[in-house]
Amino acid sequence: MKEKSPQSEILAMREQLELLQLIFNNLPSGAMVTDADGIVNHLNKPYADFLGVDIEKSIGRHCAEVVENTRMHIVGQTGVAEINQIQMIRGQNIVVHRIPIKKDGRVIAVFGMVMFQDISEVVKLSGKLHSLESKVRRYEKELMNLRSTRFTLASIIGISTAILELKQQALTAAANSAPVLITGESGTGKELFAQAIHHAGPRKLQPFIQINCAAIPKDLLESELFGYDRGAFTGALSSGKPGKFELGDQGTIFLDEIGDLPLEMQPKLLRVLEEKCFERVGGNKLIRSDFRLIAATNQDLEALISRGHFRKDLFYRLNVISLSIPPLRERPEDVAPLVRHLLAEFARRSGCAAVRISAEAMAALTAHSWQGNVRELSNVLERALLAMKGEEIRVADLPFVPKGVRLSWNETEIESIRDIQAHAEKTALRAALNKAGNNKAKAAALLGIHRTLLYKKMKKHGLPLHGRDSM
Known part of the structure; x- marks a missing residue:
């Protein structure tokens, strides 16, 4: 291999020094280097502009003569770094780093950097961080509420043969992810059984999302179930909003009063049940969700089918596991x-x-x-x-x-x-x-x-x- 000439080595070193100087001067933050005694060796342009000093005249002077309240020379003596320290410079509280540069265990230089132009920027960032932390706590609380179920199989009270058999059927249903249809008169405990099935199954630590199909206005039901994207309709949140099926990923979706689901919504629900994917209202991105569905009604769905108020194909998709709760009388x-x-x-x-x-x-x-x-x-x-x-x-x-x-x-x-x-x-x-x-x-x-x-x-x-x- 051909050896490099002294001239080429010198040229390479000059190019390397020039690159390092360019990097140093293009740092967005102010930077300064002193020797162990505090004599300024390097000062980049952003810091010199902030200080209002000339770079050439500052080199070779003691750091205390260039920057007020500096401790660069002290760090050179102690060898202990000072990170995220507040320093008053030109009437402003500035966040600075002072880092000792060591060779063979001995301090040979000190590198200083101004991290922010003013402490007020740190305060703003702190405020933003606090706001984000508050949102995270709120979302965590909402998520825990979604995941929590008040009822378990032990919450189902009764000694009748019918109830004991239903509890056994619920336990069997909990062991798989097939859709469950719970029927019974109002007040018999359909929600209780739905929560108990969720709690007894492998998804119990995941969300339990309850939707009352009769309580949500027809015009809002689609966006409530599937969510919406920004600008989907007048009054929509600028950030959009996830729907219940999106929130229920890995968990259980409980559709109460399924018999009141509008006829025009039924094919959309059928598609979600079969494909486990959907799009937000006003969106074009396909969202996949792995959920377990439990539906409940106090109506005779087969009678609704005969009157044309409920789709037969949706009924068959829902009625895989059937639980019929007898009335208390x-x-x-x-x-x-x-x-x-x-x-x-x-x-x-x-x-x-x-x-x-x-x-x-x-x-x-x-x-x-x-x-x-x-x-x-x-x-x-x-x-x-x-x-x-x-x-x-x-x-x-x-x-x-x-x-x-x-x-x-x-x-x-x-x-x-x-x-x-x-x-x-x-x-x-x-x-x-x-x-x-x-x-x-x-x-x-x-x-x-x-x-x-x-x-x-x-x-x-x-x-x-x-x-x-x-x-």
Whole structure:
């Protein structure tokens, strides 16, 4: 290999020095280099312009003569870097770095750099950072709210065969990602089952996005589900907005009141279910989302299909796993455990001791026909708590006339509270025995009392004790 001549080496060194000088002078921040004693060796043009000094006249002078309040010479003595320090220069608070340059453990130079022209820029950046941190915290809180589910399978209260079988079906449904259709009257707990399925499945740490199809205006439903891009419509956010399906990526989408979904939206939903992709309103970018869908309705979707109000293909796409929750009046054995659970929940919320309920009142509740299901039961108990005078809920505290009890308001035929309670209790006993096929154990469970107490009350009311019984 041909050796370089001394002239070419000198030329190369000059070019390298020229490049380093260009880099030094083109730094956007002010920079200065001194030796270990603080004598200025280099000063770039941005810093000289800021200081209002001549570069040539500054070289060879002590740094303290060029820059006020400098500590470059002190760093040269201590060998300890000073990073992000505040220095007053020309009436402004400036953020500076002072870095010792060492060779063989000895300081040979000090490099100083002005990071910002004024501390006010740092304050502005700090304000922006604080604002961003606040937004992050808010978004994290919203995300946690989205991901959180209040109900689990343990939250589903009931001892009836129907409820126990439904809980097992829900557990099976939770193990896969197939769509689930939950049907049942209003107040039976469809949302509770949806949350329980989400919580029991592999997506439980991901968002649970709930959308009530009946509560969102038709004109806003598409943008609510799929989001929108900037300028999609008048009043749209300049940054656009993600939709529920976008937010539900990796999680569960719960479409409540699916029977109220407008007919024109149904093919769009069908496409999203089949392809797992969509576009924002006003956008052209394809967005993919991996979600699990659960839908619920209190309507007969097959009847809606026959009337042309619901698409058959969408129904088949939704109805892969079907859960049908029976009304509370068809499972009276669930009333007593629900009553106990709801009373305990009311006590927990109010911070008070749990309230007792008399056997007569429990019997009246069990015999009642719950058209509003569990939601109505909860309302009745809350009203009874407000009306009660003693330490337990009695029949007189219930806001309805117990089944089989007739109240006469004829002044000459007013019944006493004791007679009303006795009548209600006898009616409830007969209803429970009839429902249980005269099985005393089952009848006692329906009424929420012990079998021994059932026998005592049957004897009290002159009801026959003979008949089918459990072993």
